[in-house]
Each structure stands twice: as structure tokens, then as C-alpha cells.
Amino acid sequence: MFATFRRSAPSPTEPFVPPSRQQLARLFKYLRPHWVPLTFALVTLVVGSALGLAFPWIMQNLVDAVLGRQDFSELNRITGLLIFTFLVRAVFYYFQGYYLTYVGERILLDLRRETYAHLHKLSVRFFADRRTGELLSRLSSDVTLVRGALTGSLVSALGQAVSFIGSLALMLALNWRLSLFILAIAPLIVISGAVVGARLRKLSTDVQDKLAESTAVAEEAIGNVRVVKAFAREAYEVQRYNQQLGLTFENVMRQNVLRSLVAPLMSFLGFSALAAVLWFGGREVLEGRLTGGALIAFLVYGINIAGALGTFTGLWTQLQEALGASRRIFELLDEVPEIKDEPEARPLPPVTGHIKLENVSFSYPTSDRVLHNITLEIAPGEVVALVGPSGAGKTTLFNLLPRFYDPTAGRVLVDGYDVRRVTVASLREQIGLVAQETQLFSGTVRENLRYGRLTASDAELEEAARAANAVEFIERLPNGYETVVGERGVKLSGGQRQRIAIARAILKNPRLLLLDEATSSLDSESESLVEEALERLLRGRTTLIIAHRLATVHRANRIAVLEHGRLVELGTHAELLAREGLYAKLYRMQFRETDKQA
Secondary structure, eight states: OOOOOOOOOOOTTSOOOOOOHHHHHHHHGGGGGGHHHHHHHHHHHHHHHHHHHHHHHHHHHHHIIIIIIOOHHHHHHHHHHHHHHHHHHHHHHHHHHHHHHHHHHHHHHHHHHHHHHHHHHSOHHHHHHSOHHHHHHIIIIIHHHHHHIIIIIHHHHHHHHHHHHHHHHHHHHHOHHHHHHHHHHHHHHHHHHHHHHHHHHHHHHHHHHHHHHHHHHHHHHHHTHHHHHHTTOHHHHHHHHHHHHHHHHHHHHHHHHHHHHHHHHHHHHHHHHHHHHHHHHHHHHHTTSSOHHHHHHHHHHHHHHHHHHHHHHHHHHHHHHHHHHHHHHHHHHTOOOSSOOOTTOBOOOOOOOOEEEEEEEEEOTTSOEEEEEEEEEEOTTOEEEEEOSTTSSHHHHHHHTTTSSOOSEEEEEETTEEGGGBOHHHHHTTEEEEOSSOOOOSSBHHHHHHTTOTTOOHHHHHHHHHHTTOHHHHHHSTTGGGOBOOGGGTTSOHHHHHHHHHHHHHHHOOSEEEEEOOOTTSOHHHHHHHHHHHHHHHTTSEEEEEOOSHHHHHHOSEEEEEETTEEEEEEOHHHHHHHTSHHHHHIIIIIHHHHHHO
């Protein structure tokens, strides 16, 4: 009954939107909670970078002392000073690296926590529209890219800025003519880097989208490995994954063309600028306006400036990649939960279990109306079975009570409270769900049982397992309650998984129960044990069941018959058979053989 939609990756022809100031401000807000260690990292970086500026000045004095004065004691003193400067600089860089890594990992932690928490706020419809692999890609690789830009790129940019500004100031002090000459050729490097960086940002977004697509394909196949193997589709899934990897590779190579161009381009421009500086500086030395040591210092400062410009280009490239990834993360964080508490919602008090549907209609966004003006009232403790052909709207109606979806029109009431006027958590805390496809976590039996009530004691947990006829098979498992059941409970049989799901619901002890009953695939012994467990589970609870078996129909106090999203019949089993309507027809078609066996 769930509509399935797929969000495709952005088209290559989709117009690229440059980052706004709001996006940049939103990125940098993740630095604010960690300003103390970040400030310490920045201070040590600035001091280390400033100490680096002393190196050319020391070199100038060293060369002039040797070539000009031939002073050996001065040579020894300057060499010692040079080594000491390198040592102090290394110490500062150590602390800068340590605190920078700390801040980066904290940002990574914060981003993943925020994104994951937001995912859990989103509605069932959101997850029906998207693939799990794509979401996991955003949670992992995209977040890592953003983290790198906010720490490594930011701090490196500051260090290079100190080196650039300091080198430029000292160059101007040494020889303003040569400095102006360098400033005249510097814009060529900057403009080249900016042009390449803008293109790289677009390509980075495309790469991340394709990578998410390939991750989604792999996650789907691995998650449905039994189906894959049952239909012998291993080669098909490998081909499908390889196709997505091929598309990812094509995009990566487009990106690689530009990335590979950046280094040689910057290298050529930088060394060409250095050659030009040597030519101009040599003229200054020949004309007596510059000493040999000063020219060497000037060249080192020039290399610092060229290195800073080249690094800025690389950092700009990283920033573009991070902006592309951040857009994908913010798109997820900006997703508004369809189902959420209203501003004046209040907790639902303990209920007796009276359910009322008033003229309920429902439509999916891209489909016609699924439910049409359903009106149904269920008394406390009553068991009502939903019956109807496939596509009649049973599952959709089933999902309105816990607010997996909200009705398009009409109201769903529990004890007179409109479910949209109470908090979602307080509503779902009083509803137990046993799904047709039993869903277990990959942990132990005990952990899966305790999911029904996290504060339950071991004694309560075992009592619930006993009520669900699960104790006997649990105790036969290799490690009893500590046995790991595997992903989705793959190590257990269908009947065992269902009994754990029933025990989980019993442990929760809900007043309202939703049961998508499915025992048709079980053997006779397992079915009998599950039926006994269901009998105990239903006692004293208001229950809505999607009925698949005759035993379930007989267990119900009343039967609601749906057809094409409309409630066409309502009554007891005997009453509906006597009417010779749709229920009688379905009964003869689907339940007659089971009735004979019963």
C-alpha cells in the first residue's frame, strides 16, 4: 500500500547555484561551540607561521656574514639561532595539529549526531521516497568532506594568510620596486585558481550524488540478499552496482582532470613568477640597490607568497567540494517532518482504548484517493478485523492510528482525543505493533525483547517471552537470551521471529494493539504456538487486525470489509455471511479450504 518514489541525482544540466552567505554562515556555526580549542590551535598556528617568516631574514644575515664579512663566529651564532627557531616552530605546530584534530572530530561528531537525530524525526513517507544507501552516504562521506573544510582548510588558510601578509610586508621593506613587480604578476595565479575551483565545486556535487546512488544499490542488494540468491540474480546485482560505479568513475575522472590541472598549472605559474623575480632582482643587485643576502631573503619570501597563493587555490578547491557536500546535508536537515507535534499538543493520558474514525479520507501525493470517508468506531477491548482484496486500503487505514500518516480529511480519535492534538510520543507509547514482516535488530534476543520496554527487568522480559511461547526455543539457542539473531533476525525461523515480536509487544503492555497477522507461511506447530501467543496478547486490548487467516476472522468481535478504499460492510462473521455480500464472496474464495481443515 505504500507508494514508492525515488529521488534521482541532480541532472548534469541542472543550473548550479553558488553558495549563499547563509550557507557559509551555517557551516561556520559548527565551529562556535569549540572556540576555546580552536582559538588555541589558531594562536599556535599564527606563532608558528610568524616564526617561519624569521627564516629568510636569518638566511639574509647568514649569507651576508659569510660572503661579506667572513665572520665565522657570526656564522655559528646565526646557524644556532636558525636551528632553535625550527625547534620552537615544530613545538607550536604540534599543539596546532593536536587541537585542530580535536576540533575536527568534534565537528564530525556534532554533524552526524544532528543529522541522524533529524532523520528520526522525519515521517514514514520520507523514507518511502528515498533509499537507505543514499541517506547513509550523506551521513558518512558528505559529513567528512564538510569537516575537512571547516578545520583543515580554515586553519591552513589562516596560516597561509599570515605567511602571505608577513612576507609581503618584509619584501616591501627590503625593496619596494621588486615587491610591486611581484604584485603585478600575482593576480594571474589567483584568477586561474578561482576559475578552476568554481568548476570543481559543481563536479564534486555530481560525484557525491553518484556515489550515493551506488551505495544505495549495494545496500538494497545486501539487505535483500535472500531474494537475490533465491532468484539467482547475483550477476545482475553485480552488473547493476558496476554500472553505478562506472558512472561514479566517469564523474570522478572529470573531477580528476581539473584536480590534476591545478598542481601543474600553479607550479608553472609559480616558477615562471620566480624566474621573473630572479631577473628583476638580479638587476637590482647589479645596480647596488640590493645585497646578495637580501636577494636570497627576497626569493624565499617570494616562494612563501607563491606557496600561499597555490595553497589558497587548493583550499578554495576543498571549500568548493565541501560546499557541494554541505548543500546535500542541509537539504536533509531542512526537510520538514510531515508528522510532528503541534505547538499546543499535550501528552495523551492513559487510555481505555476507544477508537473512532470520523469521515476519514486519505491520498498519497502522486496517487488518487486511497480511503474514502471511512467512519468506524471500536469499543474498548474490542477486536476488529480488516478484510478486503489487495489494494482495498487496509494497510493505509492501519497506519493512520499511530500517525505514520495523517488523514487528508476527517479525524482519528482515541478516547475522544484527536491524535493530531496530542504528542506523537505519548500516542505511540500506548500502541503496540506486530507487523506482518517481523522486523528484528541484529543484536541479541534479550536486546530485541527489551526494545518493547527499555526499563524492563530480566524477570519481566522472561515472563513476556513465556507468554509468547518463546521461552522454550530461546533456551535452546547456543547462548540463550544472549544469542545474536543476525540482521533482521536472519538466524531465526519465521515462527521464532514472530514470537519474539509478540513477546516484545506483551512487554510493552499497550492498551491499543495493531496486528498485521500473517501465519500462513508457518508450519503447523509454529502456527499453533503463535496462535496461542496471540490469544494472550489480545486479552483486554483494543485491537485492529489486518486479517489473513480464518482463525483471525473468527477471533474478531466484528469485521470491517474494505473495497476500493471504502467501508462496504461491518458486522460479525455470521452476520456478514448471511448478507451474501463481498465478505461472503471473499470467505468462499479465500477461507473455505482453511475452514474445512479447521
